[in-house]
Amino acid sequence: MMVLGQGTPAATCLLILCLLATGCHGNQFDPHLYPSNGPFFEGWYVRLMDPAQQFSLGFLHGRVLPAKNSSAGTSASQSPAESQKCKFSSQHCAMHKQQGLPLVYASVLVQDNNVSQKLQSYNGAFPARDYSVTVQGGKPVVQNPDDESPPDFSVKLGNNGSFVVTADGTLVNVAIGNVRLYIKASNPVPWGPHGEGPESWLDHLPLPLHWFVYSLRSTVTQYKFTDAASGRIVSGGNARLHMEKNWGETFPTAWVWSQGVTKSNVNLALSGGIVHFIRDVTAFLVGYRNPGKNIVWNFTPANSRVSFVHDGCNGAFNLNLTSVDHKLALKVSSPMSSFSDCLLGPEKYGFRPACVESYNAVASVRAYKRNYFHFEEVDRAEIPQAALEFGGTYVCKQKCSGI
Ligand SMILES: *[C@@H]1O[C@H](CO)[C@@H](O)[C@H](O)[C@H]1NC(C)=O
Ligand SMILES: *[C@@H]1O[C@H](CO)[C@@H](O)[C@H](O)[C@H]1NC(C)=O
Ligand SMILES: *[C@@H]1O[C@H](CO)[C@@H](O)[C@H](O)[C@H]1NC(C)=O
Numbered sequence: 001m002m003v004l005g006q007g008t009p010a011a012t013c014l015l016i017l018c019l020l021a022t023g024c025h026g027n028q029f030d031p032h033l034y035p036s037n038g039p040f041f042e043g044w045y046v047r048l049m050d051p052a053q054q055f056s057l058g059f060l061h062g063r064v065l066p067a068k069n070s071s072a073g074t075s076a077s078q079s080p081a082e083s084q085k086c087k088f089s090s091q092h093c094a095m096h097k098q099q100g101l102p103l104v105y106a107s108v109l110v111q112d113n114n115v116s117q118k119l120q121s122y123n124g125a126f127p128a129r130d131y132s133v134t135v136q137g138g139k140p141v142v143q144n145p146d147d148e149s150p151p152d153f154s155v156k157l158g159n160n161g162s163f164v165v166t167a168d169g170t171l172v173n174v175a176i177g178n179v180r181l182y183i184k185a186s187n188p189v190p191w192g193p194h195g196e197g198p199e200s201w202l203d204h205l206p207l208p209l210h211w212f213v214y215s216l217r218s219t220v221t222q223y224k225f226t227d228a229a230s231g232r233i234v235s236g237g238n239a240r241l242h243m244e245k246n247w248g249e250t251f252p253t254a255w256v257w258s259q260g261v262t263k264s265n266v267n268l269a270l271s272g273g274i275v276h277f278i279r280d281v282t283a284f285l286v287g288y289r290n291p292g293k294n295i296v297w298n299f300t301p302a303n304s305r306v307s308f309v310h311d312g313c314n315g316a317f318n319l320n321l322t323s324v325d326h327k328l329a330l331k332v333s334s335p336m337s338s339f340s341d342c343l344l345g346p347e348k349y350g351f352r353p354a355c356v357e358s359y360n361a362v363a364s365v366r367a368y369k370r371n372y373f374h375f376e377e378v379d380r381a382e383i384p385q386a387a388l389e390f391g392g393t394y395v396c397k398q399k400c401s402g403i
């Protein structure tokens, strides 16, 4: 998913302040403090990859604290767009007509290639009173996390599920509609040392949206997916888990997100698009890893130039990043038949249709190092079973914009 801004030394100052202050807890994967006024949201996303079974799934959940609409004096969950015709004939519209945009939302995404090319989503809205986020074995969240401490928190969706993350591992146990999901994972592989994430230390700036990757590929020791409606059961014990979160005001106007890892641990994770920070900019956060070649490259707006061409109607984008020493040329694409219907994303007044996603993408990577006046290719890779998301106005025909 997404974020960004421009680099500044203020980030360093804030970091030092946090390190000096006593009692900072948990790394950035831990819950953040909700402000007293919205818009604000926080959401977690994990993605499981089991290439041997041609199977992949995701689990995401989060809560929006909506912006207040002062002039109308309406209930907080009602949006200005509420009077518009609901374009989506689904479950979502019915739910929306009844109670406004959902504020607490969870989704299981499934790419089960033996059953269907298309990524399926199973969605549930929950009342805010059923959503509880606690740290350190049940304590309320009273401050923002620091960077260094291991995570220690738990999210509960009423009686329907929990997401528990500690230094010892991660446990997902959730029932949404007819589906159930269980995941047990451990041994996270962090983005960087000392709790560094994709934003590097830009995450201490008041950006409109933040993106943190807690683990590039945790080891899944056991998982089970059950769909009572179809009778389908998929289980395994040899898969990997990407783990990340977003927090901030709302999702941006337009974005792409991609993530993938090969058998030999070549790893790509990126997020970017049109971000409003002082003005609209096209900004990307990108991490590329190839342990076999000692490559650990991070690109942020503070260290690189971006060249980006996207085509949501062909399920593809092309992104080049150039820093002083390195260049990364990426092509990510997935068959249109593999993309989901519109998925919901957090916006100012609640969750609403925002993006489409596929887990059948291929990311091809060319990596170059500067050698005096030109770039020399040092690595190339193809990452199969990658995730690819188009959001906001980057979605083909903007079909997910609206309610
Ligand atoms: C899909 O089919 C392949 C080949 O028959 C099999 O090895 C794999 O386990 C199947 N995956 C699932 C999730 O059923
Ligand atoms: C408040 O809601 C009304 C209608 O629901 C809308 O016309 C107006 O623009 C909204 N105000 C703000 C500040 O969003
Ligand atoms: C909660 O779980 C029950 C039982 O499994 C299920 O019927 C219900 O649809 C779930 N709620 C949501 C919002 O998915």
Ligand SMILES: *[C@@H]1O[C@H](CO)[C@@H](O)[C@H](O)[C@H]1NC(C)=O
Pocket: 307, 308, 309, 318, 319, 320, 329
């Ligand atoms: C990225 O660079 C490659 C060559 O390395 C070039 O073929 C491609 O057109 C570039 N794409 C963009 C979007 O700049």
